[in-house]
Amino acid sequence: MIYVCEKCHFTFERVGSIEQCPDCGKMSIRQANEEEVNKDLQIKDEFRKTNLLFVDQRKEHG
Numbered sequence: 001m002i003y004v005c006e007k008c009h010f011t012f013e014r015v016g017s018i019e020q021c022p023d024c025g026k027m028s029i030r031q032a033n034e035e036e037v038n039k040d041l042q043i044k045d046e047f048r049k050t051n052l053l054f055v056d057q058r059k060e061h062g
């Protein structure tokens with residue numbers, strides 16, 4: 001389940017329910033809508049791409 005904080009718009013994934021924002025600590029958490037979920041997935045995809053080289057380098061060291 002993906003949640004978003006209404007105060008700081010921090011988007012995060014949690015299993016089960018959560019009431020408090022892990023970023024700002026406000027109790028203003030709601031489920032992310034489809035648009036926000038897609039945006040979150042996009043950011044994670046970009047993050048993966050930019051870190052692929054780094055991950056490959058780490059593999060070489062076993």
Ligand SMILES: [Zn+2]
Pocket residue numbers: 005006007008009010021022023024025026
């Ligand atoms: Zn927050």
